[in-house]
Amino acid sequence: xxxxxxxxxxxxxxxxxxxxxxxxxxxxxxxxxxxxxxxxxxxxxxxxxxxxxxxxxxxxxxxxxxxxxxxxxxxxxxxxxxxxxxxxxxxxxxxxxxxxxxxxxxxxxxxxxxxxxxxxxxxxxxxxxxxxxxxxxxxxxxxxxxxxxxxxxxxxxxxxxxxxxxxxxxxxxxxxxxxxxxxxxxxxxxxxxxxxxxxxxxxxxxxxxxxxxxxxxxxxxxxxxxxxxxxxxxxxxxxxxxxxxxxxxxxxxxxxxxxxxxxxxxxxxxxxxxxxxxxxxxxxxxxxxxxxxxxxxxxxxxxxxxxxxxxxxxxxxxxxxxxxxxxxxxxxxxxxxxxxxxxxxxxxxxxxxxxxxxxxxxxxxxxxxxxxxxxxxxxxxxxxxxxxxxxxxxxxxxxxxxxxxxxx
Ligand SMILES: Cc1cc2nc3c(=O)[nH]c(=O)nc-3n(C[C@H](O)[C@H](O)[C@H](O)COP(=O)(O)OP(=O)(O)OC[C@H]3O[C@@H](n4cnc5c(N)ncnc54)[C@H](O)[C@@H]3O)c2cc1C
Numbered sequence: 425x426x427x428x429x430x431x432x433x434x435x436x437x438x439x440x441x442x443x444x445x446x447x448x449x450x451x452x453x454x455x456x457x458x459x460x461x462x463x464x465x466x467x468x469x470x471x472x473x474x475x476x477x478x479x480x481x482x483x484x485x486x487x488x489x490x491x492x493x494x495x496x497x498x499x500x501x502x503x504x505x506x507x508x509x510x511x512x513x514x515x516x517x518x519x520x521x522x523x524x525x526x527x528x529x530x531x532x533x534x535x536x537x538x539x540x541x542x543x544x545x546x547x548x549x550x551x552x553x554x555x556x557x558x559x560x561x562x563x564x565x566x567x568x569x570x571x572x573x574x575x576x577x578x579x580x581x582x583x584x585x586x587x588x589x590x591x592x593x594x595x596x597x598x599x600x601x602x603x604x605x606x607x608x609x610x611x612x613x614x615x616x617x618x619x620x621x622x623x624x625x626x627x628x629x630x631x632x633x634x635x636x637x638x639x640x641x642x643x644x645x646x647x648x649x650x651x652x653x654x655x656x657x658x659x660x661x662x663x664x665x666x667x668x669x670x671x672x673x674x675x676x677x678x679x680x681x682x683x684x685x686x687x688x689x690x691x692x693x694x695x696x697x698x699x700x701x702x703x704x705x706x707x708x709x710x711x712x713x714x715x716x717x718x719x720x721x722x723x724x725x726x727x728x729x730x731x732x733x734x735x736x737x738x739x740x741x742x743x744x745x746x747x748x749x750x751x752x753x754x755x756x757x758x759x760x761x762x763x764x765x766x767x768x769x770x771x772x773x774x775x776x777x778x779x780x781x782x783x784x785x786x787x788x789x790x791x792x793x794x795x796x797x798x799x800x801x802x803x804x805x806x807x808x809x810x811x812x813x814x815x816x817x818x819x820x821x822x823x824x825x826x827x828x829x830x831x832x
Contacts (some may be wrong), residue, residue: 425572425573425574425575426572426573426574426575427574427575427576427577428456428543428574428575428576428577429576429577429578430454430455430456430543430576430577430578431448431453431454431455431578431579431580431743432448432453432454432455432456432578432579432580432581432582432739432743433455433456433458433550433562433563433576433578433580433581433582434448434455434456434457434458434582434584435458435550435563435581435582435583435584435585435590435591436458436459436583436584436585436586436589436711436713437457437458437459437461437464437529437533437544437546438466438469438525438529438584438585438586438711438712438728439525439528439529439711439725439728439729439732440584440710440711440712440713440728440729440731440732441457441459441582441584441585441711441732442457442464442529442532442533442536443484443532443728443729443732443733444582444584444710444731444732444735444736445457445533445536445542445544446484446486446532446533446535446536446542447484447732447733447736447740447825447829448541448736448739448740448743449536449539449541449542450536450539450830450831450832451736451740451744451829451830451831452541452744452831453541453739453740453743453744454541455536455541455542455543456542456543456544456545456576456578457533457536457542457543457544457545458545458548458550458563458565458576459544459545459546459547459548460547460548460549460550461546461547462546462547462568463526463546464525464526464529464530464533464546465526466525466526469525470525470635470719470724470725471522471523471524471525471635471636471637471643472520472521472522472635472725473520473521473522473523473528473725473726473729474513474520474723474725474726475515475518475519475520476518476726476730476822476823477521477725477726477729477730478518478519478520478521479518480729480730480733480823480824480825481521483824483825483827484825486531486532486535489531489535490521490523490528490531491521493523493527493528493531494523494524494527494638494639495521495522495523495638496521496522496523496636496638496639497519497520497521497522498519498520498522498621499514499515499516499518499519499520500512500513500514500515500621501513501514501520501621501622501623502621502622502623503622503623503624503625503626503803503806503807504622504624504625504626504803505625505626505627505799505800505802505803506626506627506628506795506796506799506800507627508800508803510803510804510806510807511807512623512624512806512807522635522636522637523637523638524637524638525725545565545567545574545576547567547568547569548565548566548567548568548574549565549566549568549590550563550564550565550585550590550591551564551565551566551590551594552564552594553581553591553594553595553706553707554575554576554577555706558705559705559706559749560581560595560704560705560706560707561577561578561579561706561749562575562576562577562578562581563575563576563578563581563591564576579743579747579748579749579750580706580707580708580739580743580749580750580755581706581707581708582707582708582709582710582735583595583707583708583709583710583713583714584709584710584711584713584728584732585713586711586712586713587697587712587713587716589709589712589713591707591709591713592699592709592713592714595704595707597699597700597701597702597704597709598699598700599697599698599699599700600697600698600699600700601695601696601697602695602696602697602770602774603650603693603694603695604650604694604695604696604718604774604777604778604780604781605649605650605778605781606647606648606649606650606693606694606777606780606781606784607647607648607649607650607651607652607653607691607692607693607694608633608645608646608647608648608691608692608693608694608719609645609646609648609653609656609664609689609690609691610643610644610645610689610690610691610692611643611644611645611683611688611689611690612637612641612642612643612644612688613641613642613644613675613678613679613682613683614640614641614642614678614682615636615637615638615639615640615641615642622634623635624806625671625672626783626799626802626803627670627671627672628670628795629667629670629671630646630647630648630667630670630671630784631646631647631671631780631783631784632644632645632646632647632668632671632672633645633646633647633719644668644672644675645692645719646664646667646668646671647694647780647781647784648784649781649784649785650693650781653691657686661683661684661685661686664683664686665679665680665683668683692719694718694719694777694780694781695716695718695777696715696716696717696718696770696773696774696777697715697716698714698715698716698766698767698770699713699714699715701759702714702755702758702759702762702763703752703755703756703758703759704752705749705752706749706750707755708735708739708755708758708759710728710731710732710735710758711724711727711728711731711732712724712728714731714759714762714766715727715766715770717766717769717770717773718770718773718774718776718777723769723773727765727766727769730762730765730823731758731762733823733824733825734758734761734762734823735758736825736826736829737823737825737826737829738754738757738758738761739754739755739758740826740829741829742754744829776806779802779805779806780802780806782802783799783802786798786799
């Protein structure tokens with residue numbers, strides 16, 4: 425058993441955990457980031473970093489480093505329904521950065537490693553809490569491959585361990601989940617002829633989501649009715665491939681050559697979720713551990729990074745001044761600022777998810793001749809809902825990084 429001691433343990437090296445750890449460490453707060461994976465590689469996560477994230481990265485002095493890595497930038501995104509385009513988002517002076525999460529996270533962690541106040545424990549899985557008089561005062565964990573047990577004492581634990589959060593479960597915090605009735609089958613292909621600005625395409629054969637990852641690779645997601653994946657698999661990969669190319673014929677060559685097995689696919693339910701509370705004594709949840717926005721709405725990264733920026737602003741002054749644990753009241757200030765914003769985003773995404781799920785069953789209740797006009801009206805509504813949710817996603821006051829807290 426090895427014992428560590430730190431000010432803050434951040435559990436989970438996703439966008440929320442890496443950014444918060446970097447900001448805290450740079451502000452002179454002793455921070456330990458614990459990640460169960462050996463590397464920061466991850467499959468099938470979000471690769472879109474929409475405004476205000478590029479500006480926030482600039483305020484953190486990370487933007488130049490991140491832009492030196494393979495990435496794309498776009499200023500607008502569209503939804504195409506039966507060949508007609510509808511705007512999903514459009515930025516005048518800002519851009520969306522499209523890039524894979526692993527290089528971005530590696531870059532943030534390596535910048536954090538410049539500070540003596542930062543330590544990173546990878547291949548280490550948190551499995552429980554230490555408690556003093558009922559207040560959480562650290563975590564217990566196991567390191568692979570040695571199986572060594574660790575205890576990490578801290579003044580605060582931040583649970584940034586994603587949608588299946590161990591810290592949330594260990595704190596017995598309920599998650600309120602809303603299903604939309606649909607799931608997404610994700611897969612990757614070398615970047616084909618499909619253009620960068622299309623994010624969603626609705627055609628007679630179904631609904632396809634697009635996410636360019638780099639100049640040579642894209643991620644695609646076929647929307648299906650919940651519970652129908654086994655049926656889809658039974659019909660065979662050939663039928664899946666023709667459904668995809670029926671929606672986007674420009675993918676035909678790429679699909680023929682590269683999509684050969686369902687082993688290349690990952691199934692994800694299109695659901696949103698909100699933890700009943702984000703705080704118990706000694707623990708704060710942020711990012712997907714606290715709230716899951718539908719992947720179709722593509723805002724999870726934004727919300728997670730904004731949580732980190734707000735948490736840094738509120739927690740750092742307390743962590744720098746006192747030696748005791750951080751009071752529940754201070755932690756609740758983070759939740760009070762972020763929860764209303766997240767609730768609005770989740771609500772509008774839920775509407776969009778349910779709308780899309782209904783489109784999937786259109787063949788069951790409408791004759792063929794109605795499909796195009798109905799789907800186009802649906803697309804116009806989804807377009808409106810998404811643009812509305814963009815207006816709400818930062819809340820009334822867009823967050824900014826408190827650079828005065830940095831020690832250098
Ligand atoms: C297919 C897909 C597409 C998406 N598309 C977009 C998009 O285009 N734009 C967008 O903004 N968002 C998108 N999202 C959502 C986005 O990826 C997430 O919202 C975002 O990654 C959440 O960040 P996070 O840091 O909160 O959690 P995560 O990224 O999930 O990171 C959590 C980390 O915690 C680690 N962990 C878990 N348990 C433990 C433990 N017990 N001990 C130690 N470590 C642990 C995990 O290994 C992981 O590294 C998408 C999601 C998916 C799945």
